[in-house]
Amino acid sequence: TLNVAISHANSNRNKPIKQAVCDRGYVGAKVVLGVNIILPKKALKRDNRYQQDKKRKLCKRRAAIEPIIGHLKSDFRLSRNLLKGQVGDEINVLMAACAWNLRKWLVIATIFLFWQKLGLFFVKYLRFFVVLDKKQFC
Numbered sequence: 700t701l702n703v704a705i706s707h708a709n710s711n712r713n714k715p716i717k718q719a720v721c722d723r724g725y726v727g728a729k730v731v732l733g734v735n736i737i738l739p740k741k742a743l744k745r746d747n748r749y750q751q752d753k754k755r756k757l758c759k760r761r762a763a764i765e766p767i768i769g770h771l772k773s774d775f776r777l778s779r780n781l782l783k784g785q786v787g788d789e790i791n792v793l794m795a796a797c798a799w800n801l802r803k804w805l806v807i808a809t810i811f812l813f814w815q816k817l818g819l820f821f822v823k824y825l826r827f828f829v830v831l832d833k834k835q836f837c
Contacts, residue, residue, distance in 0.1 A: 701725075705732050720761045771795045 701721075709715050709732075718735045729736050739758035742751040772778040775795040782791050 720757050
């Protein structure tokens, strides 16, 4: 499945993929279709600090995806697909991802509107507070 995934990803990109990060359960070739496969493992002695940090950062970035998939399965009904065929699978994933992004945007918009309303409150009554301060110090 890695061959198919890499070829599909390369067809959708301008530049070909140079490296891919897999989890510890991957057993297979270290190079697939010209792509170097990186596995999370203990750092090599020949690697310098920069290379160690770079590999660690890549593996942590991949690990950050797992909780998102879990939330999509539990909160956005990705655990069970009621649509038929491969097209149904694609539609189901697309709708779950759209719901995830819409929820993120709504949270951001709510926070923005809350702070905007709070800011308008302070601007509206700022004159009152400034007048009180001037009367105290005069």
